[in-house]
Every structure is written in structure tokens, then in C-alpha cells.
Amino acid sequence: MNEEDVAVFLRAHPRFFDQHPELLEAIRVPHPYGGRAIPLAERQVVSLRERARSLEAKLGELIRVGEENDAISERVHRLAIALLAARDFPALAQALYFNLREDFSVPHVVLRVWGKALPAGCIEAEPVSDKQRQAAETMGRPQCGPAAGSPFLAWFGETAPHLHSLALVPLGGTGIFGLLALGSEDAGRFYPEMGTLYLRRIGELCAVGVGGRS
8 A cells, every 4th residue: 555545545534533533643744844743633733723824814815905995995985976066077077186186196187088068178178189089999998007108198298207107097888988097106006917996987987977067
């Protein structure tokens, strides 16, 4: 009988040590953190403690992520209330910029809208090139990544050379009529692999607000 045969036997008879508990003390195995040999039962205790620490760490991570998500959800809720309370488009745009800056720590925000009747003089209604419009209309969902090479970087004016990452949020469902662009000097703030659930929700809130006030 070799080691594999023993392993197969024990897997086939999971209650073997229940019927022969004296073997747990007789069998000795290497300690995982030292050279000395210890009873198999003690080795099982060590394994259970390691598993407990691992599960505790995973639970702590889940709690931390849950708390972060709760905090973000609260910020999105405050943004929704602010947009609903806006009496006209200029007030809506101001509320959007304020909440993104104060609640989400995004100081560089640009909003462009096309195909909608906005009040005269709104910077949000400035001309958008065909290339920019086509890029926005083919996104399908929020996109994050490096600022370099983006066709929307010029929208940020004098701050554009200092930005290293962007989050681009198309506005509208089947028909895109605008784009919300968020910029950061931190190259790791908006990266391609990051989740975009809350960006999508912010975009939906913004789109509904713009559509109802244009």
C-alpha cells in the first residue's frame, strides 16, 4: 500500500478516525512552522486556526467593501436629491459639479450635451466635434482609463495637460445625447479594470435631469 492508497482509503472512509480516535494521538506529523513532530490532532487544530484566520480576514474585507459601497450609495442618493431639487438646467449643472467635487472628490468635471435645447450661453452646449460625438455614441457604458490620447481631453482646457486618467460616462440609453467626463491628476484614479456601476447610475441620474430640463 502506497501513499495514494492510504489517501483513497481515508477519503472512502471519512469516519475512520471516529472509530479509531487513539490513532489521532499516535500519528505524528511535522509542525507547519517548525521542525518538531506533533500529533495529528494538534496539526488539525493548527489547520483549523489557519482557516479561521483566513475566514476572518475575508469577512473583514467583505465588511470593509460593504461599508464603502454604503458610503458611495449615500453620496449617489444625495446627488439624486440635489438634481431633483434643481429648478432649471443651470441649477442642475451647478448641483452636479458641486456634488461630484465635494462628495466624490472629483474637481475636474465637464458636461457636454447635444441635440437638446439648453439655455443660451451654457458651456455645456458648446460645439462637439463629429469624432467626439461618434466616440461617445459607440461607448455603450462608462469607460475609464488613461487621459493621454482621449478625444475628450481638450474639453478640460488649461487643466488638460495635468490630467492622467479619465472616466467617461455617456448620457442616454439607445440615443446618446451627451457625455459626462471626469478627470484626475492621479493615473490610478480611473483605470480600465475598475467597476463602473456607480458611474453608470450617476450617468442615468444626469441624463434624466438633463432630459427633463431641456
